[in-house]
Amino acid sequence: MHIEVPGSIIEKTCPKCGAYFVGKGWVYRDGRDKWEKKIFENFSVNEPFRITGGEITGKNSQGNYIKIRIDVQRSINDSREEQFEIPFIKESISCPTCNKVTGSYYEAKVQIRGMTGGISSEMERIGNILLSMVERNHREDPESFVSKTEYVKDGVDIYLGKRKDGDSFSKDMKNREICDIIVSKTLAGVRDGKQFFRFTYLVRILDFEKGVVIYVNNKRYLYQGKSSFGIYLNDLENGREIQINKKNLNFDKILITGESAERRIFVVVSRENGECSLMDRENFSQVTIKGECKGSEISLYVIDGEFFRIRGE
Numbered sequence: 001m002h003i004e005v006p007g008s009i010i011e012k013t014c015p016k017c018g019a020y021f022v023g024k025g026w027v028y029r030d031g032r033d034k035w036e037k038k039i040f041e042n043f044s045v046n047e048p049f050r051i052t053g054g055e056i057t058g059k060n061s062q063g064n065y066i067k068i069r070i071d072v073q074r075s076i077n078d079s080r081e082e083q084f085e086i087p088f089i090k091e092s093i094s095c096p097t098c099n100k101v102t103g104s105y106y107e108a109k110v111q112i113r114g115m116t117g118g119i120s121s122e123m124e125r126i127g128n129i130l131l132s133m134v135e136r137n138h139r140e141d142p143e144s145f146v147s148k149t150e151y152v153k154d155g156v157d158i159y160l161g162k163r164k165d166g167d168s169f170s171k172d173m174k175n176r177e178i179c180d181i182i183v184s185k186t187l188a189g190v191r192d193g194k195q196f197f198r199f200t201y202l203v204r205i206l207d208f209e210k211g212v213v214i215y216v217n218n219k220r221y222l223y224q225g226k227s228s229f230g231i232y233l234n235d236l237e238n239g240r241e242i243q244i245n246k247k248n249l250n251f252d253k254i255l256i257t258g259e260s261a262e263r264r265i266f267v268v269v270s271r272e273n274g275e276c277s278l279m280d281r282e283n284f285s286q287v288t289i290k291g292e293c294k295g296s297e298i299s300l301y302v303i304d305g306e307f308f309r310i311r312g313e
Contacts, residue, residue, distance in 0.1 A: 001049050006042040008087040009066050011035065014095040026095045028142040049074050064088055097142045106147040106159035108166035108199045113155040114207035115256055122207035127156050130169050137165060166201045173203060178226050180204040180251040204251050206231065211301050213259035222261055222301060224311040234308050261301035268293045
């Protein structure tokens with residue numbers, strides 16, 4: 001029996017992410033197991049023997065030789081173990097993906113912008129959705145990563161290592177949020193003989209606080225909130241509550257006025273014939289509104305001398 005052994009064993013790992021170089025490429029999941037399996041594949045034995053397995057049993061005291069047990073079998077009743085000490089080299093080198101991260105590489109940029117001109121909690125919420133999505137994707141694909149996050153005057157810019165994440169995020173936002181998305185691309189250079197483009201996803205969101213006054217199609221409304229289907233408003237001309245489906249929203253026709261309704265608390269004095277008689281808790285003035293009033297107090301929006309029930313309360 002003659003066993004061919006490798007001249008040396010090299011353990012090449014990335015110090016930043018722990019990936020292993022196995023065969024001809026980097027392995028990011030179960031790298032250690034696959035590296036050990038590859039070691040045993042580098043052993044060979046003459047027929048009729050065959051290698052059935054093995055184990056790394058340790059290193060010498062200097063750490064420059066690795067101890068390996070090889071299991072060899074000729075038949076069910078004829079098996080043996082062979083021990084070897086093989087020169088061992090440990091290398092630490094950054095993998096291509098980590099080099100991209102540290103080099104601020106990106107294929108896509110998501111620009112999150114609002115309607116109020118500043119950075120809002122709603123922007124933070126949308127940004128966290130994107131960051132969580134990329135974190136999940138990174139577990140399966142190391143090329144999915146966030147290169148950097150920048151806070152600018154009017155929003156948040158998030159740079160992505162993979163364009164596909166920008167596409168997925170854009171599709172998700174259109175389904176679950178009220179937003180306007182504009183996708184553009186710019187030539188970034190030539191890679192492997194082909195033009196390389198970077199993509200920008202401008203995501204405009206409604207980040208109004210409840211109770212503000214906005215213009216929609218040049219008409220003045222009290223903003224009551226939003227859902228995944230659309231926005232809820234009170235027409236300030238007639239007081240009626242309306243819902244505008246998100247498919248019919250034109251973000252270029254929506255403007256914030258700088259006005260907002262005052263939120264005031266009223267004490268419920270009486271309930272009769274589907275109406276409630278209320279008293280302002282601060283100035284004791286009274287008002288009557290339609291509908292039921294639960295509890296002993298109710299909050300209303302007050303603007304232009306008119307009273308509006310707060311949606312959901």
